[in-house]
Amino acid sequence: MAQPKEIQELNDLLKPRWVSGLWNVDHAERPSDPKTKVKPHLWKWHDIYDSLVQAKDKISVARGSVERRVIRLVNPGMAESEMTSHTILLSFQLIQPGEVAPGHRHTMSAFRFILQGHGAYTNVDGQKMVMEDGDLILTPQGCWHEHAHEGDRNMLWIDGLDVPFVQALQQISFDPYKQGRLPVKETVDPASFYGMTRPVGNELPETPKVLHYRWRETYPKLQGLARAANNPYDGVALEYINPQTGGPTFPTMSCRIQMLRPGEKTQSHRHTSTSIYHAFRGSGTTMINDHPFRWQKGDTFVVPLWHWHEHANASASDEALLFSMHDEPILRVFGLYREEAQSS
Numbered sequence: 001m002a003q004p005k006e007i008q009e010l011n012d013l014l015k016p017r018w019v020s021g022l023w024n025v026d027h028a029e030r031p032s033d034p035k036t037k038v039k040p041h042l043w044k045w046h047d048i049y050d051s052l053v054q055a056k057d058k059i060s061v062a063r064g065s066v067e068r069r070v071i072r073l074v075n076p077g078m079a080e081s082e083m084t085s086h087t088i089l090l091s092f093q094l095i096q097p098g099e100v101a102p103g104h105r106h107t108m109s110a111f112r113f114i115l116q117g118h119g120a121y122t123n124v125d126g127q128k129m130v131m132e133d134g135d136l137i138l139t140p141q142g143c144w145h146e147h148a149h150e151g152d153r154n155m156l157w158i159d160g161l162d163v164p165f166v167q168a169l170q171q172i173s174f175d176p177y178k179q180g181r182l183p184v185k186e187t188v189d190p191a192s193f194y195g196m197t198r199p200v201g202n203e204l205p206e207t208p209k210v211l212h213y214r215w216r217e218t219y220p221k222l223q224g225l226a227r228a229a230n231n232p233y234d235g236v237a238l239e240y241i242n243p244q245t246g247g248p249t250f251p252t253m254s255c256r257i258q259m260l261r262p263g264e265k266t267q268s269h270r271h272t273s274t275s276i277y278h279a280f281r282g283s284g285t286t287m288i289n290d291h292p293f294r295w296q297k298g299d300t301f302v303v304p305l306w307h308w309h310e311h312a313n314a315s316a317s318d319e320a321l322l323f324s325m326h327d328e329p330i331l332r333v334f335g336l337y338r339e340e341a342q343s344s
Helices: 005-017 045-056 162-169 215-226 327-335
Strands: 040-045 070-072 088-094 098-104 110-116 119-123 128-131 136-139 146-147 155-161 174-175 194-197 236-241 254-260 269-271 275-281 284-288 291-295 299-304 309-314 320-326 339-341
Touching: 005 070, 040 291, 045 070, 098 110, 110 291, 119 136, 155 291, 215 236, 215 327, 236 299, 254 309
Parallel strands: none
Antiparallel strands: 040 299, 070 088, 088 155, 098 146, 098 174, 110 136, 110 155, 119 128, 119 146, 194 236, 236 254, 254 320, 269 339, 275 299, 275 320, 284 291, 284 309
16 A cells, blocks of 8 residues: 655655654564464475485585585475575485595584484584484584494485574574594493483473484383373374473474374364474374375475464374474573464
8 A cells, every 4th residue: 555645755764864664564564373484395205315316426425525415305485595494494314335424513403313224423522323213313503523424325314403593593603624534532421422202291300411312212112102191282292302401302493203103193283383294104194274295204294383283194003103393492482382272
């Protein structure tokens, strides 16, 4: 709507003074419900894996070339920035036998969720952590880290970073490690670096630092919880906690693993946090604002903030497992997190 001539003249007067009147704010920019540019989307495993294979022989992981062979998931609503959401960047990384992804550090926090392969490890500040399927390995912000592969088959894992959030704060910084290979410490008890989970919503006391959550310890806990309880909106869900604080995995990201038991369907709800899911096992359908997103093992999908969603296991005989990441910790710090159940 065109403004009256006297208001246009006033605006023209204010502009060179680098001030602006609040009367110019469009009411559409102040909605009653939160809005987002992030769109619901599902990435198929075939496309992700084929993209990595196509890059395998064309992208060399070596100093002087590229440091990482990584395929990023680009949300259709974030095409300009090539991010997965407005707070999280999710990628997939492939490393071949004998390769070393050179050491570096940065202000972004990162995690690795291991999908397949054996013989590779991540070194985080001197702590060597061998990667196995289903493991979660953390790289807290500011930690030196490198990846090396001593096995005989390709390694694949998910990379999750809080890049867009840190970028919005204008705090991005990156340092390469310039002294060759990152050394491995031999004197620290590695047992103190292996982690914990808790049922979503529960609190736990402080315990030592953690960088590595082994699948062989996480999965039995998930199975035990499946026999005892469930969350009406997430099925059987565990959060990877930071034992130093009893809080979320990172101050900016929470990682979770959840099980949908055979035939299980969750109730619908929505929340002000954004969630990204990877189908680690099984298949199912997630309804997002009444639109079905059918997923199979290896697929990844995003549920934008304040979108109604519910999950259903497609199998009547097999469990389905979803690994997920959420920006909920950021919102809770600022008192912006809220959720709502859909009335039946």
